[in-house]
Amino acid sequence: MIKKLAFGAVLLASTVYASSVNIYSSRHYDTDKELFKKFEQKTGIEVKVIQAKDDALIKRLQTEGKNSPADVFITVDAARIQRATENNLFQAIQSDVLTSRIPEALRDKDNRWFAITKRARIIAIRKDSGFENKEYTYEELADPKYKGQIMVRSASNVYNQSLMAAMIAHHGEEYAKTWAEGVVANMARSPKGSDRDQARGAAAGFGSIAIMNTYYLGKLASGNSSDKETVSKLKVIFPKFKNGGTHVNVSAAGVAKYAKNKENAIKFIEFLTSTEAQEIFAKGNYEYPVVKGAGISDLVASWGTLEDDNISISDLGNNNKKAVKVFDLAGWK
Numbered sequence: 339m340i341k342k343l344a345f346g347a348v349l350l351a352s353t354v355y356a357s358s359v360n361i362y363s364s365r366h367y368d369t370d371k372e373l374f375k376k377f378e379q380k381t382g383i384e385v386k387v388i389q390a391k392d393d394a395l396i397k398r399l400q401t402e403g404k405n406s407p408a409d410v411f412i413t414v415d416a417a418r419i420q421r422a423t424e425n426n427l428f429q430a431i432q433s434d435v436l437t438s439r440i441p442e443a444l445r446d447k448d449n450r451w452f453a454i455t456k457r458a459r460i461i462a463i464r465k466d467s468g469f470e471n472k473e474y475t476y477e478e479l480a481d482p483k484y485k486g487q488i489m490v491r492s493a494s495n496v497y498n499q500s501l502m503a504a505m506i507a508h509h510g511e512e513y514a515k516t517w518a519e520g521v522v523a524n525m526a527r528s529p530k531g532s533d534r535d536q537a538r539g540a541a542a543g544f545g546s547i548a549i550m551n552t553y554y555l556g557k558l559a560s561g562n563s564s565d566k567e568t569v570s571k572l573k574v575i576f577p578k579f580k581n582g583g584t585h586v587n588v589s590a591a592g593v594a595k596y597a598k599n600k601e602n603a604i605k606f607i608e609f610l611t612s613t614e615a616q617e618i619f620a621k622g623n624y625e626y627p628v629v630k631g632a633g634i635s636d637l638v639a640s641w642g643t644l645e646d647d648n649i650s651i652s653d654l655g656n657n658n659k660k661a662v663k664v665f666d667l668a669g670w671k
């Protein structure tokens with residue numbers, strides 16, 4: 339009898355939390371699960387997560403309105419962050435931890451969202467193609483000397499839209515349209531497939547230059563033997579804008595508009611910017627940290643040094659509609 343009681347007490351102690359925080363997240367990585375668990379262990383705050391695609395979660399938050407149980411919303415890409423902000427799904431918060439740790443270009447000026455990880459949109463070039471031994475600008479990808487070489491996914495993809503948004507921020511819509519026409523003329527095939535498929539295509543010799551996000555190369559490198567072979571055939575190059583750096587995009591977190599556990603929500607986002615959490619994101623998912631001093635994976639480090647472009651995430655989001663229009667005008671499918 340005593341034994342049974344004691345067992346019951348232990349069971350209770352391990353499952354009862356003082357309070358909780360409800361996360362809506364469109365990220366679906368093991369690193370995030372590890373971070374949720376770490377936060378629970380550190381704070382005694384239970385993390386409850388609902389995972390779905392970005393636009394589905396945005397719709398859900400809109401539909402739920404005041405009745406939404408969400409305390410934190412985590413989403414990926416500048417355009418979606420902008421959409422959530424425009425739809426008033428976040429609330430402004432005050433956190434010295436967040437404003438001091440996250441660079442200005444990577445957070446909302448009104449403190450409604452904060453970037454938690456970065457990825458770079460780079461080019462991976464087949465090592466025996468003859469194109470791999472130089473530095474690149476994004477602008478020159480429209481040069482006819484790369485005819486038949488460029489592999490890139492469709493214009494409906496938000497990563498491409500944000501790259502185009504950056505091109506518009508640097509040079510205006512007219513230039514961006516001419517640039518897109520040049521890239522379309524250089525494509526090895528009509529856009530199809532994922533970022534990973536562009537890498538596979540370039541490695542297999544359909545074209546030579548794949549435009550893709552860094553972390554997908556990391557994922558291929560830790561995949562099956564044919565994906566590992568793909569990565570071994572490619573050289574990573576960080577292109578830059580003529581007057582800027584390499585295009586970066588982010589995942590961001592914000593406190594939901596109708597959060598019932600606001601204090602816990604802020605605590606949770608602050609935890610995501612700790613060096614420990616930043617390194618779990620970066621090393622586990624081949625991303626880049628948003629705070630200074632946090633380490634990256636050896637593989638990502640072996641590709642070279644990332645120098646961020648100077649366009650803010652807000653400006654990328656603001657230019658999204660123009661980007662979609664320019665793609666359309668340029669015939670980028």
Ligand SMILES: [Fe+2]
Pocket residue numbers: none
């Ligand atoms: Fe992705």
